[in-house]
Amino acid sequence: MPPSTDPGRPEPDATAPVPTEPPRAVSDRGETVCVIGAGASGLAALKNLKEHGFGVDCYERETGVGGAWNWRHDRSPVYASTHLISSRPFTQFPDFPMPDDWPDYPHHSQLLSYFERYADHFDLRQHIWFGTEVVRVQPVAGDRWDVTTRSTGGYGPERTSRYAAVVVANGHNWSPKLPRYEGLEEFRGELMHASSYKDPAQLRGKRVLVVGAGNTGCDIAVEAAQQAAHCWHSTRRGYWYAPKYVLGRPADQVNDALIALRVPLRVRQWLYHWTLRLTVGDLTRFGLPKPDHRVYETHPIANSQLVYYVGHGRVAPTPEVARFHAKSVELTDGRQIDPELVVFATGYLPRFEFLDPAVLGAVDGRPRLWLNAFAPGHPTLAVVGLVQPxxxxxxxxxxxxxxxxxLLALRLTRPDRAAEFAQRVTAGAGERYVGRVTDSSRHWFEVAHADYLRAVQRAMHELEEK
Structure with missing residues (x-):
C-alpha cells in the first residue's frame, strides 16, 4: 500500500461513500415568468407579459438595457457608424413610436436612447436584474423551469429559481461565426472578426481584406475605401445591392407598398431588376460576380455606397479566399494579395449556452421551432426575436x-384551448415564412415580414376563437 500523503492520519477507506453536495435550494417564484435578456426583444416580452398581468423577472448579463444596440456591452456588434438598415416606421414598436423628427435610418446611439425611454415609459427597470447571467435553464415537472443564475463573470454563488414560464431573448448576433481556411494559423498579418470592429481608425492606412458580403461586410468595405491604403472585398457569390432609397422613399417602404397591393413576387423581382438596370446597370462590369439567385432569395444588402466606391476604384472586388500563406492570401482565381489586416464579416451563429439543445430541437445548431418561437413539447417556453426579417x-x-x-393567460382559464395550441406547435415546427431562399446559416431565420405577421395573427385568432 502506498504511504499516506499525510503522516499520522489513517489511510481513507476506499469503500466509504463519497460525500456529495447537498441539493441546491430552489426558490419557487410561483406564476412569475423569467425573461432572459434586456435587449429589444427582451424588453418587449417583459412589457407585454407585465401588461397581461404576469410577474416577471428579467436577467441581463450587462449593466444596461439595449442588448446588441448598446455599444458599451462586451457582446455588442455595433460599430461607430452603425445605422438601421430598415427605415424608422418599419422598425419601431407598434405602441411606442420613434420621434417624428428622427432620420429615416437612425444611428445606433438613437436606438439606445429609444430603448432606454421605452424601459422608463413602461416602468420596466424594476423587474430587471442587471449584471446577472443565466447559466442553466432546465425543464421540471408541471411545465415549469428551474433557472440558475449568477453574477456576470462567475462571481458569487449560483442561485436557482423556479418559474412558470421562460422567454429566451438573448439575441443571435453576438457569437461570431469564424471560417476555416488552410494556412490560416500561419498568416502573420492581423485577423479580426467584424464583432471586434468598432471604429474606422482600425483600418486607417492599412491594406485591408474584408471577407463577407452581408450588410456589415459592405459597411466595413465602404469605410475601408475611405480610410485604408487599399481595400479588397471578397465574396463567395454575387449579390443584389439594394439602394436605401427608391423613388425618393426608403426602399423597404416602397417594397411594403407593393406587398400591400398584393403585387406578386415575380413582378416585384422584375421591378427591382428594372430599377437596377436604370440606375447602376450591369454590376459585373465593375468586377462584381453575377448573382446566382433572384432578388429576395437572400437577405437584402441595403447599401447605397458600395457600388459607388467600387466604381471609383476604392474597393477591389475579389473572389472567395482559397488559402492563407504567411504573408499573402490566395484567391480561388489563383491571384495572391498581401493584406495587412483581414476582417471576417462572416456573421454569427445562435447560441443558447444555458439550454440543452434538445429542448429547442436543434440540429447542427439550428433550432426547430414553430413561428421561430415555440418549441414542441415545451408549452411554457418561447424564443423571442429569433427572426431575420x-x-x-x-x-x-x-x-x-x-x-x-x-397563451400563458389561456393556460389558466382555458387549458383545453392551450393544449390545442401545443398540438399546432408540434405539427408546424420548422415551417418557413418566406419564399425560396439560399440554404445557409445566414438565412436560417429569414422571414418575409408580411407573411410572418399574418401567420402570427392567424395563430392568435385560433388561440382565442370562441
Missing part, C-alpha cells in the same frame, strides 16, 4: 411576445 425586427418581437402572453 426583410424589414424591422422590433414589431415582430412585439407580436411574438403578445402571442406568448396570451
Amino acid at each position: 426583410d424589414s424591422g425586427l422590433f414589431p415582430l418581437s412585439h407580436w411574438q411576445s403578445v402571442l406568448f402572453a396570451r
